[in-house]
Amino acid sequence: MLKLYDREASGNCYKARLLLSFLNMPYERVPVAMQDGKNVVDSSYLKLNPRGQIPTLVDGDTTLWGSTAILCYLAARYDETSSWLPRDPARLGQVMQWLELAQNEILAGLFRARAIVKFGLPGELAAAQQIAARALEVLESRLAAEPWLAGNGPSIADIACFPYVALAHEGAVDLSPYAGVRQWLARIESLDRFVGMPGI
Numbered sequence: 777m778l779k780l781y782d783r784e785a786s787g788n789c790y791k792a793r794l795l796l797s798f799l800n801m802p803y804e805r806v807p808v809a810m811q812d813g814k815n816v817v818d819s820s821y822l823k824l825n826p827r828g829q830i831p832t833l834v835d836g837d838t839t840l841w842g843s844t845a846i847l848c849y850l851a852a853r854y855d856e857t858s859s860w861l862p863r864d865p866a867r868l869g870q871v872m873q874w875l876e877l878a879q880n881e882i883l884a885g886l887f888r889a890r891a892i893v894k895f896g897l898p899g900e901l902a903a904a905q906q907i908a909a910r911a912l913e914v915l916e917s918r919l920a921a922e923p924w925l926a927g928n929g930p931s932i933a934d935i936a937c938f939p940y941v942a943l944a945h946e947g948a949v950d951l952s953p954y955a956g957v958r959q960w961l962a963r964i965e966s967l968d969r970f971v972g973m974p975g976i
């Protein structure tokens with residue numbers, strides 16, 4: 777069975793849990809504790825993930841770390857419809873474009889603001905909130921006119937960008953100026969087999 781090294785409060789782990797739920801895949805969760813802002817891991821975990829972070833996925837002989845890699849793998853391996861990770865080159869490129877936003881402005885902005893406010897981790901809140909606003913403007917530039925980030929249906933682009941935007945309130949980031957983004961959040965939450973996490 778698939779094994780996900782995980783923590784309930786982690787938005788990056790939640791990305792994997794959300795896709796696994798949409799794909800209706802059973803899996804085992806292995807909780808990783810946090811102490812002083814760092815994961816409590818041993819050398820056997822570092823062999824799986826040399827960064828010491830979560831999430832990490834183990835599927836038989838395949839071990840992958842990082843939410844982006846895990847989303848791509850699960851969709852490519854288990855989504856028989858190819859809708860979560862489209863094969864069409866232009867749409868695949870669009871998905872990758874939003875995965876890039878998820879790993880850059882969304883992490884440096886929305887993730888960091890939440891880490892500072894909710895978990896007391898180091899960082900400059902005002903700077904993180906400014907980057908968060910930039911990420912939300914970029915999302916709004918697409919979502920004001922289109923329902924989904926890439927193509928005309930949900931994909932892993934939406935899953936990758938969703939958690940830290942939906943958790944914006946935990947980083948004192950105001951979503952009220954972004955009507956398209958707020959409608960998109962509700963659209964994702966109304967999909968079949970959607971699951972939440974604490975705060976969502």
Ligand SMILES: N[C@@H](CCC(=O)N[C@@H](CS)C(=O)NCC(=O)O)C(=O)O
Pocket residue numbers: 786787788789813814815828829830831841842843844879
């Ligand atoms: N780019 C990575 C970021 C992973 C990440 O930041 N994980 C956090 C939890 S959300 C973590 O493990 N933090 C504790 C640590 O770095 O020791 C991803 O998307 O998976």
